[in-house]
Amino acid sequence: xxxxxxxxxxxxxxxxxxxxxxxxxxxxxxxxxxxxxxxxxxxxxxxxxxxxxxxxxxxxxxxxxxxxxxxxxxxxxxxxxxxxxxxxxxxxxxxxxxxxxxxxxxxxxxxxxxxxxxxxxxxxxxxxxxxxxxxxxxxxxxxxxxxxxxxxxxxxxxxxxxxxxxxxxxxxxxxxxxxxxxxxxxxxxxxxxxxxxxxxxxxxxxxxxxxxxxxxxxxxxxxxxxxxxxxxxxxxxxxxxxxxxxxxxxxxxxxxxxxxxxxxxxxxxxxxxxxxxxxxxxxxxxxxxxxxxxxxxxxxxxxxxxxxxxxxxxxxxxxxxxxxxxxxxxxxxxxxxxxxxxxxxxxxxxxxxxxxxxxxxxxxxxxxxxxxxxxxxxxxxxxxxxxxxxxxxxxxxxxxxxxxxxxxxxxxxxxxxxxxxxxxxxxxxxxxxxxxxxxxxxxxxxxxxxxxxxxxxxxxxxxxxxxxxxxxxxxxxxxxxxxxxxxxxxxxxxxxxxxxxxxxxxxxxxxxxxx
Amino acid sequence: xxxxxxxxxxxxxxxxxxxxxxxxxxxxxxxxxxxxxxxxxxxxxxxxxxxxxxxxxxxxxxxxxxxxxxxxxxxxxxxxxxxxxxxxxxxxxxxxxxxxxxxxxxxxxxxxxxxxxxxxxxxxxxxxxxxxxxxxxxxxxxxxxxxxxxxxxxxxxxxxxxxxxxxxxxxxxxxxxxxxxxxxxxxxxxxxxxxxxxxxxxxxxxxxxxxxxxxxxxxxxxxxxxxxxxxxxxxxxxxxxxxxxxxxxxxxxxxxxxxxxxxxxxxxxxxxxxxxxxxxxxxxxxxxxxxxxxxxxxxxxxxxxxxxxxxxxxxxxxxxxxxxxxxxxxxxxxxxxxxxxxxxxxxxxxxxxxxxxxxxxxxxxxxxxxxxxxxxxxxxxxxxxxxxxxxxxxxxxxxxxxxxxxxxxxxxxxxxxxxxxxxxxxxxxxxxxxxxxxxxxxxxxx
Numbered sequence: 001x002x003x004x005x006x007x008x009x010x011x012x013x014x015x016x017x018x019x020x021x022x023x024x025x026x027x028x029x030x031x032x033x034x035x036x037x038x039x040x041x042x043x044x045x046x047x048x049x050x051x052x053x054x055x056x057x058x059x060x061x062x063x064x065x066x067x068x069x070x071x072x073x074x075x076x077x078x079x080x081x082x083x084x085x086x087x088x089x090x091x092x093x094x095x096x097x098x099x100x101x102x103x104x105x106x107x108x109x110x111x112x113x114x115x116x117x118x119x120x121x122x123x124x125x126x127x128x129x130x131x132x133x134x135x136x137x138x139x140x141x142x143x144x145x146x147x148x149x150x151x152x153x154x155x156x157x158x159x160x161x162x163x164x165x166x167x168x169x170x171x172x173x174x175x176x177x178x179x180x181x182x183x184x185x186x187x188x189x190x191x192x193x194x195x196x197x198x199x200x201x202x203x204x205x206x207x208x209x210x211x212x213x214x215x216x217x218x219x220x221x222x223x224x225x226x227x228x229x230x231x232x233x234x235x236x237x238x239x240x241x242x243x244x245x246x247x248x249x250x251x252x253x254x255x256x257x258x259x260x261x262x263x264x265x266x267x268x269x270x271x272x273x274x275x276x277x278x279x280x281x282x283x284x285x286x287x288x289x290x291x292x293x294x295x296x297x298x299x300x301x302x303x304x305x306x307x308x309x310x311x312x313x314x315x316x317x318x319x320x321x322x323x324x325x326x327x328x329x330x331x332x333x334x335x336x337x338x339x340x341x342x343x344x345x346x347x348x349x350x351x352x353x354x355x356x357x358x359x360x361x362x363x364x365x366x367x368x369x370x371x372x373x374x375x376x377x378x379x380x381x382x383x384x385x386x387x388x389x390x391x392x393x394x395x396x397x398x399x400x401x402x403x404x405x406x407x408x409x410x411x412x413x414x415x416x417x418x419x420x421x422x423x424x425x426x427x428x429x430x431x432x433x434x435x436x437x438x439x440x441x442x443x444x445x446x447x448x449x450x451x452x453x454x455x456x457x458x459x460x461x462x463x464x465x466x467x468x469x470x471x472x473x474x475x476x477x478x479x480x481x482x483x484x485x486x487x488x489x490x491x492x493x494x495x496x497x498x499x500x501x502x503x504x505x506x507x508x509x510x511x512x513x514x515x
Numbered sequence: 516x517x518x519x520x521x522x523x524x525x526x527x528x529x530x531x532x533x534x535x536x537x538x539x540x541x542x543x544x545x546x547x548x549x550x551x552x553x554x555x556x557x558x559x560x561x562x563x564x565x566x567x568x569x570x571x572x573x574x575x576x577x578x579x580x581x582x583x584x585x586x587x588x589x590x591x592x593x594x595x596x597x598x599x600x601x602x603x604x605x606x607x608x609x610x611x612x613x614x615x616x617x618x619x620x621x622x623x624x625x626x627x628x629x630x631x632x633x634x635x636x637x638x639x640x641x642x643x644x645x646x647x648x649x650x651x652x653x654x655x656x657x658x659x660x661x662x663x664x665x666x667x668x669x670x671x672x673x674x675x676x677x678x679x680x681x682x683x684x685x686x687x688x689x690x691x692x693x694x695x696x697x698x699x700x701x702x703x704x705x706x707x708x709x710x711x712x713x714x715x716x717x718x719x720x721x722x723x724x725x726x727x728x729x730x731x732x733x734x735x736x737x738x739x740x741x742x743x744x745x746x747x748x749x750x751x752x753x754x755x756x757x758x759x760x761x762x763x764x765x766x767x768x769x770x771x772x773x774x775x776x777x778x779x780x781x782x783x784x785x786x787x788x789x790x791x792x793x794x795x796x797x798x799x800x801x802x803x804x805x806x807x808x809x810x811x812x813x814x815x816x817x818x819x820x821x822x823x824x825x826x827x828x829x830x831x832x833x834x835x836x837x838x839x840x841x842x843x844x845x846x847x848x849x850x851x852x853x854x855x856x857x858x859x860x861x862x863x864x865x866x867x868x869x870x871x872x873x874x875x876x877x878x879x880x881x882x883x884x885x886x887x888x889x890x891x892x893x894x895x896x897x898x899x900x901x902x903x904x905x906x907x908x909x910x911x912x913x914x915x916x917x918x919x920x921x922x923x924x925x926x927x928x929x930x931x932x933x934x935x936x937x938x939x940x941x942x943x944x945x946x947x948x949x950x951x952x953x954x955x956x957x958x959x960x961x
Binding site: 084087093095097111114116134167168172229234235279314390429434461510512 | 562564572900
């Protein structure tokens with residue numbers, strides 16, 4: 001709602017690039033669960049320690065429904081994020097943030113009332129419920145009379161070593177070794193900054209239907225950035241990885257890749273020639289180029305925009321939008337992915353949704369409000385940044401399925417164009433459909449071959465037009481391992497993306513050199 | 516609890532945390548307690564869409580323990596968890612490697628705060644009612660629907676919000692500071708149907724410290740409606756080097772590309788294309804900008820900055836010459852320079868004499884950029900590439916809308932092409948940019 005100059009623009013960025021504020025195990029004094037009480041609240045596992053009981057939930061939801069809302073929900077969240085930073089040769093800064101709070105929502109048709117508080121006393125939560133209830137203005141409806149605890153969630157965050165149990169003595173040496181390797185791998189590397197972050201905690205959602213769901217949600221991120229010098233010139237670059245996983249995520253292969261990618265992506269910038277300018281064929285490398293899907297179609301398929309009639313895809317369901325070999329999905333189920341969820345932030349099951357099936361526009365991404373509006377089942381896309389926000393339809397892991405072509409065939413088909421390897425951010429105007437993505441590293445394609453590197457160039461296109469122009473799709477799908485954060489209405493949520501190598505027959509490249 | 520003065524509560528909590536930190540072994544600590552009260556109303560197409568109301572509280576603690584540094588925060592303010600939170604954070608901090616450059620800022624830099632009355636609090640906020648807020652948002656829709664060409668309007672979303680922010684900061688060496696401020700915002704977003712199937716949108720908003728200064732809701736709605744209708748039929752223009760006039764509202768995006776390379780951290784980490792350029796011309800002589808924390812009712816006005824340094828006004832660029840970086844006390848020690856401040860406050864530009872229409876009339880041929888879309892800049896080298904939309908102008912008059920275009924260049928070069936500034940600083944951003952005119956900017960399109 002607070003627009004602050006953003007308008008209805010949606011954007012995504014590599015979250016590794018900002019300092020991750022985060023900390024340490026046991027930062028909450030009461031992190032040890034009390035012995036389980038028998039009785040009506042026996043199903044509440046994590047939030048029992050904060051005094052959350054079924055009678056409390058019942059009372060809050062009754063107040064939220066007291067002015068005639070169609071439905072209401074309560075969202076408790078406890079999140080402990082921790083971070084370590086290496087700069088100038090030492091792991092010499094740590095960060096921690098504890099978020100504990102609760103939000104109450106009442107829904108009447110498409111209308112929503114929301115209140116939240118960090119004070120978990122019954123009276124404070126009841127105040128939030130009253131605020132939310134005021135969206136409706138009619139006779140009271142009943143809150144839930146009995147609760148059902150959803151006990152069978154999928155297990156999509158395969159953690160072996162939990163962050164609660166990890167100490168700085170285990171993570172600090174990883175950072176120091178990474179720095180030493182980065183400096184040793186290329187004498188041109190002069191400065192290394194590393195930010196490491198982890199999160200643990202849980203959410204609890206209880207709604208007016210009597211459903212209670214708890215989900216324990218881990219996350220970790222690692223970002224290595226370096227600055228290199230050559231003949232008096234400087235360049236900076238980096239690489240980051242993120243996952244819903246534990247300490248075991250940082251195996252030797254991954255750490256070696258972080259160093260290698262960060263250093264090569266930086267030092268190759270010295271070889272780069274100015275990117276061309278104007279319309280031309282563009283080949284997107286498998287992996288993080290999935291940002292194209294996120295911006296060109298993903299946001300436009302979020303059902304709130306369509307319910308409000310303001311998306312460029314508002315009247316296109318069931319219509320052909322791409323070549324028949326184009327299949328695009330939004331998927332909650334990729335185990336360990338940053339965009340994976342066991343359940344959405346409204347407590348709905350979350351699976352795999354087809355945005356485009358054999359070139360036909362298939363399904364919007366729904367939260368419960370838009371699903372009720374359209375008379376369909378929610379797709380499990382109701383997500384929020386934290387208890388401070390009401391949920392919205394949001395993406396999870398958005399990617400294109402493999403197609404019939406090969407990478408070599410695609411590159412060889414382009415006489416003069418640009419090959420885009422990796423990206424830092426993108427943005428879209430969801431009504432006009434114009435979108436951009438920023439290419440940090442790429443290559444010129446000349447006569448079917450990658451010839452010289454290019455860098456720092458924005459690519460701009462129009463969603464539906466670009467979808468039509470994806471005319472080759474390879475069989476080499478890669479889900480990017482980077483730490484992407486999607487922004488919408490002032491809320492950031494973790495997402496993933498992926499794509500096989502694809503060719504866009506023509507798109508505008510914003511370089512500095514006349515092609 | 517609710518009857519206690521909130522500032523007093525924050526002071527007690529911050530002092531308690533600072534004491535706890537010292538008792539647990541921190542030689543120094545800084546604590547900030549904050550409380551933000553927000554009410555938001557969103558109105559869409561003839562009815563209420565969302566209301567949100569909340570008071571959020573939190574505590575941030577910066578710890579200096581045996582030469583080590585940690586910064587932690589929590590929203591769990593129950594006394595027992597809070598005490599153990601601080602103790603645990605100190606235990607963790609001790610495990611870090613030492614950093615000789617970390618300490619509270621030199622108390623001398625925190626002393627001598629200006630006595631200026633920044634006038635940041637509007638007491639009339641407490642008189643706002645739910646109905647009053649809703650009526651303000653509703654009136655913005657009416658303004659949008661009244662514009663010429665409104666038959667093309669698909670949807671209007673408008674909003675009103677008001678915020679009271681309060682914080683209290685304390686250092687264990689004696690510094691104490693309180694900040695309070697209100698803001699009020701009215702906004703409107705309008706989507707229109709383009710005959711070719713696109714649904715272009717545009718928006719307008721106003722963000723002010725005092726309710727009396729907020730423009731009529733109808734005028735904000737009207738501006739959003741006119742902007743959206745004017746987007747109908749936008750086309751990609753040709754790739755060419757042209758004169759670029761940047762609308763005052765959009766210009767903040769361009770200015771923001773300078774903030775990275777102007778920071779002390781970027782300098783010290785060798786990530787600034789402005790390193791070593793103090794005293795050298797970076798832009799044309801028209802680039803003349805000061806950092807002004809004392810602007811009455813300014814969106815980023817303050818008497819002390821986020822680490823407690825007493826605020827002062829200083830030049831950033833004088834007649835094109837770089838005069839100061841944004842350096843906090845930590846990077847000041849690393850760089851062996853006097854700190855200025857951690858981050859920009861309000862910018863004060865030396866303005867031109869003319870409005871945007873006159874500047875366009877003078878420039879004759881080129882592109883008026885009204886919005887940026889995505890893109891990025893490389894602070895180490897100065898290269899930038901940004902998506903743009905706006906209007907072609909020909910013969911000194913605004914002509915057809917253009918979109919899906921891009922500009923690119925280098926920061927060290929583009930500001931030298933600044934040939935004119937407007938007399939129209941945009942009041943709803945702390946960067947307060949006027950209309951900016953650049954010559955010979957590379958546009959990418961068809």
